[in-house]
Amino acid sequence: MERSDCFVSVIAPVQNDARIVKPFVEEVMAVLRQSFTNYELVLVNDGSTDDTSVVVSSLLRDYECIRLISLSRSFGADVAISSGLDSVIGDFVVVMIPESDPPQLIPELIETARNGKDIVIGIRRDRNDEPVWMKAGANLFYWLCRKLFKIPLIQNSTQFRVLSRQVVNAITQVRDKSRYLRLLGAYVGYSSQTFTYDFIYRYRHRRLKGVVELFDNAVQIIVVNSVRPLRFASYLGLFASILNVLYIVYIALVYLLKERVAEGWITV
Amino acid sequence: MVCRSDRAKIPAFSASGDYDAVVIGGGFFGCKIALYLKEHLDRVLIVEREADLLQRASYTNQARVHNGYHYPRSLLTALRSSVNFPRFVEEYRDCIDNTFDKYYAIARVFSKVNASQFQIFCQRIGIPIEPAKNEISSLFNPALIEAVFKTQEYAFDAVKLKQKIREELEREKIEIWLNTCVDKVQETTSGKIKVLIRETESERCLRTRYLFNCTYSQISQILKASDLPTIPLKYEFAEMALVDVPPELKSIGITVMCGPFFSLMPFPPRGLHTLSHVRYTPHYYWQESENLTIKAHEAYSQIRKQTNFPFSIRDTIRYLPIAAECEYIDSLWGVKTVLPQSEVDDSRPILFKQNPKLPNLYCVLGGKIDNIYDIPRELNGLHLIEGV
The missing domain is CATH 3.50.50.60 (FAD/NAD(P)-binding domain)
Known part of the structure; x- marks a missing residue:
């Protein structure tokens, strides 16, 4: 296959992934070498407590064009990916999670991006590997986002995506502290397209997040990205004050129009 | 041999x-x-x-006569450079190119020094520093560059x-x-x-x-x-890309401090600029030991000389968008010896x-x-x- 003449950067956050990072890197590098003239792989160590950094350090010696960014502590995948975005140099940037996203799709996605789509967003086909409560929670969350909070979040979209250089430049200019990249992508605009794919499982059992963490995430996303909760509170306050004013008017009328009013009822 | x-x-x-x-x-x-x-x-x-x-x-190099700006994290090295600088400039006045302005830009992320630290450092060792004029600083991407300073540093013509x-x-x-x-x-x-x-x-x-x-x-x-x-030494196989820069950059030299960044310096003998990048200039390195020495000269002729220019220019453009107009001419290759810390x-x-x-x-x-x-x-x- 002809290698396409563009520079592709791949960003992958790793956290306690010592067991899977090697096969992941092997696969990604094989795909990149075969498909592109220039490429780089940027691994971001998100405060791993196992020997991920040791494994990656040895990989740095074995492969060309791999870089490692180590965060001082764990900040979460979004911040990890953001720091990667601050550093990559490619014309197109692929973001992927080693545990679940298949590297074999990269050439096809890059082709889509080269044909004029600045953002190519991955959507997982199903959530069959998750317990029922999690699926229900996710559905509820997406429904709320869509109907109530008007947050332009695509249902079941993942971190797996391709961004053009323009989009990366735009995202790196946003200096908000909270970084939810799936939304930042939508926030900066540009033309986008989705693709549906099946998760791969490098771990026999996928590591799922706890319910508290997920709930926190959801609240965070809603609070940061929608003014609606704030507006609801304002409207509620306004509504309550209107009720109060009406009540005051009622009391004043009672005082003025009625003759025998119980003593002390109208005084404060 | x-x-x-x-x-x-x-x-x-x-x-x-x-x-x-x-x-x-x-x-x-x-x-x-x-x-x-x-x-x-x-x-x-x-x-x-x-x-x-x-x-x-002496030739395949950045042609920079250091004046200390490079060493904000080692005051003594910087001070020594700033003492030697006028001596060298005086002794080799005919070989010095001082027709260009030298700018140091401070990166916002991944930098080991920030703008105010850099300024204080320069003032302490007494080397000239002033904020760059707007026409220069507007060439840089403000999201990635915190500040740009005009400094005094020259290149020599080898x-x-x-x-x-x-x-x-x-x-x-x-x-x-x-x-x-x-x-x-x-x-x-x-x-x-x-x-x-x-x-x-x-x-x-x-x-x-x-x-x-x-x-x-x-x-x-x-x-x-x-x-x-x-003497066991460490060697680096290094590449300096020679580029033809757009008119706006012709008479200036730029260095981004202080970390994995780039430097775009005039190269007087060829009338071009060298583009060097902390991450992409060294292609390989090797460390000698008591028993193992590698013939640097043979290594030089055997190593595949494939330019890293596509890498270094892409990173450069992020900080300095106008660098997109740079035209790659060729590269200077050389084996550099790294002074052992001991x-x-x-x-x-x-x-x-x-x-x-x-x-x-x-x-x-x-x-x-x-x-x-x-x-x-x-x-x-x-x-x-x-x-x-």
Whole structure:
């Protein structure tokens, strides 16, 4: 296959992934070498407590064009990916999670991006590997986002995506502290397209997040990205004050129009 | 060992083949050392492998005369640079290109220094610094660059430098053998050093009292061939991309501090700029040990020279969007020797080492061109003896 003449950067956050990072890197590098003239792989160590950094350090010696960014502590995948975005140099940037996203799709996605789509967003086909409560929670969350909070979040979209250089430049200019990249992508605009794919499982059992963490995430996303909760509170306050004013008017009328009013009822 | 020997250019053997001092390596350091030695000794010879002087590290480099700006994290190194800078500029005024403005930009992320720290640092050691004019700072991407400062730093023209040095050598009547490689050296019973010179078919030898090994990336090679204790060094195979810059950048030099960033410096001999990048300029590195030496010269000819320009320019464009208009011309390649930390301390930024088995053999290695001013002090300590 002809290698396409563009520079592709791949960003992958790793956290306690010592067991899977090697096969992941092997696969990604094989795909990149075969498909592109220039490429780089940027691994971001998100405060791993196992020997991920040791494994990656040895990989740095074995492969060309791999870089490692180590965060001082764990900040979460979004911040990890953001720091990667601050550093990559490619014309197109692929973001992927080693545990679940298949590297074999990269050439096809890059082709889509080269044909004029600045953002190519991955959507997982199903959530069959998750317990029922999690699926229900996710559905509820997406429904709320869509109907109530008007947050332009695509249902079941993942971190797996391709961004053009323009989009990366735009995202790196946003200096908000909270970084939810799936939304930042939508926030900066540009033309986008989705693709549906099946998760791969490098771990026999996928590591799922706890319910508290997920709930926190959801609240965070809603609070940061929608003014609606704030507006609801304002409207509620306004509504309550209107009720109060009406009540005051009622009391004043009672005082003025009625003759025998119980003593002390109208005084404060 | 590749040895382009040209008999016609080698001058006739001097009467006895005896010298007071032989300097191996006709780079800037070798030539200057020969000049210093000539002040004390009568018969001084320079032996150079290439067909001309100042061809390797003195040429394939950034051509920067440091004024200290590069070392915000080592005040003493910076101060020393700022002391040597005016000396070098004064001594080699004709070889200095001061027609361009030099800017230092401070990166926002991944930088080890921020704008105010850099400014305070420059003020402390007393080197000129002022905020860049808007027309310059607006060339940079404000999301990635915190501040841009105008500074005072020059480039030297290695070709003019070579001519000047050659005139000095001629004036002092220092012999130069070009196209000549030293094979090995031996101790003789009279306490002198025998230097074996290899040519295409035959060998020659000469004798000298003092021998200076100024071969930069070949230092260990000669020691190894002579069965002498080596100095384990680290080497880097480095690339400087030569680019033709857009008009806005023609008369300026830019360095982004302080971390994995780039430098776009004028390269006077070619009328172009060099683009170097902390991450992409070194292609390979290797570390020698007591038992393992690698022939840097062979490595140089064998290593695949595939440019990293697509990498370095892409990163450069992120910080300096106008760099997208740079046109790649070609690259300067070279093996750089990294000074071992154990040899360098704050008072002596050079390697100046007497060989333990052959006391009159000295290995000299400097990191920057203006480190030359740290050499005389070491030479004065030697109490050179003249005579055959």
